[in-house]
Amino acid sequence: MTPGARPAGGPGGATETGAIRATGLAVDFPLRRGGRLLALDQLNLEIAGGEIVALIGPNGSGKSTLLRAIAGLLPPLRGTVELDGVPITGPDPRIGLVFQEPRLLPWRTAAENICYPLELAGWDAERRRRRLAELLDLVRLDPSAVGSRPFELSGGTSQRVALARALALQPEVLLLDEPFSQLDALTRERFDLELLALWERSATTTVLVTHNIAEAILVADRVIVLSARPGRVVADIPVDLPRPRTLASLEDAFVTRAAREIRAWLGESSGEASAEAAVPDATVADTTVAGAA
Amino acid sequence: MGTRTVLPVAAALGVFLIAWKAVVVIGAYPVFILPAPEVVADRFIRAWVEGTIQPHLAGTLQEILLGFATGAGAALLVGYVLARSPLVERLISPYIVAAQATPILALSPLLVLWFGPGLLGKVVICALIVFFPVAVATMVGIRSVDKRLLELGRSLRANRRQVVLTLEIPAALPSILGGMRVGVTLAVVGAIVGEWAGADRGLGVLINLARGSLFDIPLLFATLLTIALVGMALYLVVVLLERRFVGAR
Numbered sequence: 001m002t003p004g005a006r007p008a009g010g011p012g013g014a015t016e017t018g019a020i021r022a023t024g025l026a027v028d029f030p031l032r033r034g035g036r037l038l039a040l041d042q043l044n045l046e047i048a049g050g051e052i053v054a055l056i057g058p059n060g061s062g063k064s065t066l067l068r069a070i071a072g073l074l075p076p077l078r079g080t081v082e083l084d085g086v087p088i089t090g091p092d093p094r095i096g097l098v099f100q101e102p103r104l105l106p107w108r109t110a111a112e113n114i115c116y117p118l119e120l121a122g123w124d125a126e127r128r129r130r131r132l133a134e135l136l137d138l139v140r141l142d143p144s145a146v147g148s149r150p151f152e153l154s155g156g157t158s159q160r161v162a163l164a165r166a167l168a169l170q171p172e173v174l175l176l177d178e179p180f181s182q183l184d185a186l187t188r189e190r191f192d193l194e195l196l197a198l199w200e201r202s203a204t205t206t207v208l209v210t211h212n213i214a215e216a217i218l219v220a221d222r223v224i225v226l227s228a229r230p231g232r233v234v235a236d237i238p239v240d241l242p243r244p245r246t247l248a249s250l251e252d253a254f255v256t257r258a259a260r261e262i263r264a265w266l267g268e269s270s271g272e273a274s275a276e277a278a279v280p281d282a283t284v285a286d287t288t289v290a291g292a293a
Numbered sequence: 294m295g296t297r298t299v300l301p302v303a304a305a306l307g308v309f310l311i312a313w314k315a316v317v318v319i320g321a322y323p324v325f326i327l328p329a330p331e332v333v334a335d336r337f338i339r340a341w342v343e344g345t346i347q348p349h350l351a352g353t354l355q356e357i358l359l360g361f362a363t364g365a366g367a368a369l370l371v372g373y374v375l376a377r378s379p380l381v382e383r384l385i386s387p388y389i390v391a392a393q394a395t396p397i398l399a400l401s402p403l404l405v406l407w408f409g410p411g412l413l414g415k416v417v418i419c420a421l422i423v424f425f426p427v428a429v430a431t432m433v434g435i436r437s438v439d440k441r442l443l444e445l446g447r448s449l450r451a452n453r454r455q456v457v458l459t460l461e462i463p464a465a466l467p468s469i470l471g472g473m474r475v476g477v478t479l480a481v482v483g484a485i486v487g488e489w490a491g492a493d494r495g496l497g498v499l500i501n502l503a504r505g506s507l508f509d510i511p512l513l514f515a516t517l518l519t520i521a522l523v524g525m526a527l528y529l530v531v532v533l534l535e536r537r538f539v540g541a542r
């Protein structure tokens with residue numbers, strides 16, 4: 001994490017690749033009890049290549065659904081999502097995904113989990129080994145942990161493994177779905193800063209779904225606020241804090257103002273939907289189970 | 294295994310043998326009703342030394358292994374299809390259940406009539422009896438694969454073959470091996486039942502000989518002991534496979 005070491009044209013400035021644009025996006029999915037749920041509607045969003053943004057919204061606002069639509073896991077009902085100007089029609093190797101839970105294969109060691117995407121992509125053992133070494137370094141994973149099975153790893157280490165797996169194929173876009181929400185507050189702050197450092201070293205467009213306002217401000221160039229279901233963008237708040245950021249950045253007077261603004265938008269968008277807050281967010285389990293039924 | 298496990302096991306075996314001997318002595322049973330343990334042990338050793346058991350054991354083992362491989366192999370395929378296609382499940386599961394509900398003992402004369410008194414008939418009987426537990430275990434195992442892992446596979450663009458080999462089979466393996474534990478002991482039953490319905494060699498045939506023309510009840514017990522040991526050995530193989538492939542998760 002060297003201050004000011006960002007390459008020119010790297011993160012913070014627009015790059016040619018990794019730009020995401022959603023236009024008039026609507027996404028729905030079938031419910032287990034029948035019928036369909038409209039999770040997103042008329043959503044427009046533009047993220048420049050190399051940018052880092054946070055997606056925030058009330059429960060059930062379709063944050064996870066938007067992430068899955070960008071990842072090509074949910075087909076749009078209306079509208080399009082484009083990556084570098086080309087519509088996304090399915091899962092794409094240029095997009096890496098980190099889920100809310102580490103989602104490691106329990107029968108594989110940490111190293112085998114990290115190399116799983118490489119294996120599926122047909123890399124030979126020697127190439128996988130070399131990439132593994134790079135990835136361990138990139139996510140600062142203790143090499144002594146790589147031979148362990150997931151059940152032997154701490155929550156933080158597991159999520160580091162998941163991050164390495166998502167980065168394995170050198171994606172242009174990294175999507176993170178509340179990746180640190182299951183970690184304790186201190187570990188979470190450390191991971192936020194490491195994510196920032198990682199983003200500063202790579203040129204990866206990064207989209208972080210969170211429901212933590214401080215986390216959103218600390219990490220992002222822009223905080224995008226979604227409305228209650230069906231979700232659309234209600235506010236797009238630029239975070240004008242100098243980089244590289246540290247925890248001290250959160251003491252800036254700007255942060256209080258931005259947090260107040262975000263909270264106001266969140267209150268407004270969830271006010272009418274507070275009764276709906278009991279409905280769980282469009283979680284993976286819901287969508288995939290319903291999708292398979 | 295340390296002394297802590299060996300000791301209780303040895304003690305339990307000792308109690309069993311003493312109780313057996315006590316029943317023989319107190320009841321004053323003749324040897325053709327219930328031979329004493331040492332008589333059986335003696336006959337067991339003699340039968341092995343004289344080579345009475347080996348050819349029959351070889352025949353039975355061949356039936357068991359071929360039958361198990363065929364039955365379990367078919368069960369893996371069918372179990373997978375049943376798990377993934379609700380339509381196929383509704384169409385064919387009644388027949389599978391009906392076949393399972395019919396005692397194999399009642400079916401075996403018919404099967405021997407159809408497939409002959411040779412190896413084929415026994416393999417079919419073994420395969421049939423192994424099929425059900427393994428198919429059900431496979432179906433349950435494949436159905437309960439974590440949907441989130443399948444989504445991970447999809448996001449990484451795993452093709453059909455990769456999903457089956459790297460996600461579904463490893464995830465379902467504990468369940469499948471559980472079905473195989475049951476299946477492998479049933480395969481022993483299938484082979485013996487098949488041999489009773491008509492055969493010229495095998496441990497089932499040896500039992501018939503010992504009880505009938507030879508009238509050598511200690512040999513009958515020695516054969517029973519062999520059958521039990523075969524079942525235990527096969528079960529142990531599956532357990533070891535489980536330790537190797539499922540062990541720590």
